[in-house]
Amino acid sequence: MNSYEKYNLKEVINASGKMTILGVSKVSDEVLAAQQFGGQHFFEMADLTIQTGKHIANLLGAEDGIVVSSASAGIAQSVAGVIGEGNLYHVYHPFTNQITKREIILPKGHNVDYGTPVEVMVELGGGQVVEAGYANMCSAEHLEMMITPNTAAILYIKSHHTVQKSMLTVDEAAAVAKRHKLPLIVDAAAEEDLVKYREAGADLVIYSGAKALGGPSSGLVIGKASFIEWVRLQGKGIGRAMKIGKENILGLTTAIEEYVRDGSESGTSMRTRLEPFIKELNQLPHLQASVEQDGAGREIYRAKVQIKDSAPLSAIEVIKKLKEGQIAIYTREYRGNNGIIEFDIRAVNEKEMQQIVTRLAEILK
Numbered sequence: 001m002n003s004y005e006k007y008n009l010k011e012v013i014n015a016s017g018k019m020t021i022l023g024v025s026k027v028s029d030e031v032l033a034a035q036q037f038g039g040q041h042f043f044e045m046a047d048l049t050i051q052t053g054k055h056i057a058n059l060l061g062a063e064d065g066i067v068v069s070s071a072s073a074g075i076a077q078s079v080a081g082v083i084g085e086g087n088l089y090h091v092y093h094p095f096t097n098q099i100t101k102r103e104i105i106l107p108k109g110h111n112v113d114y115g116t117p118v119e120v121m122v123e124l125g126g127g128q129v130v131e132a133g134y135a136n137m138c139s140a141e142h143l144e145m146m147i148t149p150n151t152a153a154i155l156y157i158k159s160h161h162t163v164q165k166s167m168l169t170v171d172e173a174a175a176v177a178k179r180h181k182l183p184l185i186v187d188a189a190a191e192e193d194l195v196k197y198r199e200a201g202a203d204l205v206i207y208s209g210a211k212a213l214g215g216p217s218s219g220l221v222i223g224k225a226s227f228i229e230w231v232r233l234q235g236k237g238i239g240r241a242m243k244i245g246k247e248n249i250l251g252l253t254t255a256i257e258e259y260v261r262d263g264s265e266s267g268t269s270m271r272t273r274l275e276p277f278i279k280e281l282n283q284l285p286h287l288q289a290s291v292e293q294d295g296a297g298r299e300i301y302r303a304k305v306q307i308k309d310s311a312p313l314s315a316i317e318v319i320k321k322l323k324e325g326q327i328a329i330y331t332r333e334y335r336g337n338n339g340i341i342e343f344d345i346r347a348v349n350e351k352e353m354q355q356i357v358t359r360l361a362e363i364l365k
């Protein structure tokens with residue numbers, strides 16, 4: 001009996017992209033093997049944390065790094081780290097009013113909800129969010145004018161969730177931070193570039209382990225050695241409530257090795273895998289399938305399925321039915337109103353593509 005059967009859960013095909021509500025991503029056999037080794041052996045945990053962090057930092061050309069339980073935990077512990085600056089009294093009294101330098105400046109358009117509001121994680125780390133700029137814009141000047149003697153750091157969220165228009169770049173934020181001798185924390189949770197933000201001048205950069213990196217549930221913080229030391233220290237304080245297990249520390253470390261070696265799936269590979277899928281889809285009545293590149297121009301190719309006017313159901317209804325089947329099939333729904341269903345195949349294998357075709361045939365019969 002597998003877990004789907006045992007707990008009466010629906011099997012899910014994730015053709016929507018990397019979604020936390022579906023469990024984000026699948027891990028490779030190599031990552032699973034590392035998790036298994038971790039699960040079945042003991043370690044001196046302080047050494048495991050330090051040595052895997054150093055190994056990852058070497059792979060990525062950073063001064064140091066630490067595997068944490070999630071990108072969210074990375075934000076909270078980074079904020080606590082820059083507020084406490086290594087002070088052990090602060091670790092044990094993280095919200096003490098003896099420390100008043102707690103302001104974390106964040107562009108207003110970056111104070112988003114990615115499943116949890118960014119400001120909740122900042123406050124969990126003992127920070128006070130100070131928004132800079134306006135809902136639709138933030139410049140270097142907007143950021144700069146919010147700096148006070150109580151500013152502890154600048155936080156920049158690099159994400160498709162944030163306002164993109166009229167927003168200062170990471171480089172510009174780094175220039176402000178440098179001018180005022182403030183730390184810059186970049187949350188790049190779902191980003192693919194593991195170098196760029198540090199090169200731009202960020203002191204700490206945060207990634208989610210199960211998003212682009214294809215790791216297990218985990219997070220990564222990399223950056224300047226002294227800052228990582230402060231983050232690591234939080235393990236004796238608030239970080240304890242965000243503890244990560246040895247199996248996932250080893251799992252993420254292996255996932256990063258793989259990621260550095262192989263990169264993410266190439267556009268060419270996606271197009272090759274899509275070809276037979278598109279062909280099969282186009283055998284079905286009432287739809288037109290084609291390959292389409294990501295709207296933001298990323299090297300991501302998806303199956304675009306246009307539901308024709310002749311179809312018995314609208315695209316919105318088809319999307320709903322796909323989720324309600326024996327196997328729940330989740331798609332990209334953004335363009336449903338225009339009669340379009342998108343299938344992101346990055347986490348979908350050949351067998352699952354076949355299951356999607358079969359289910360669509362049933363629905364459109």
Ligand SMILES: *Cc1c(COP(=O)(O)O)cnc(C)c1O
Pocket residue numbers: 020069070071072073114157158159161187188189190207208209210218219
């Ligand atoms: C997903 C995400 C996070 C949180 O990542 P977790 O590892 O799930 O905690 C934080 N920030 C942004 C911008 C995200 O997209």
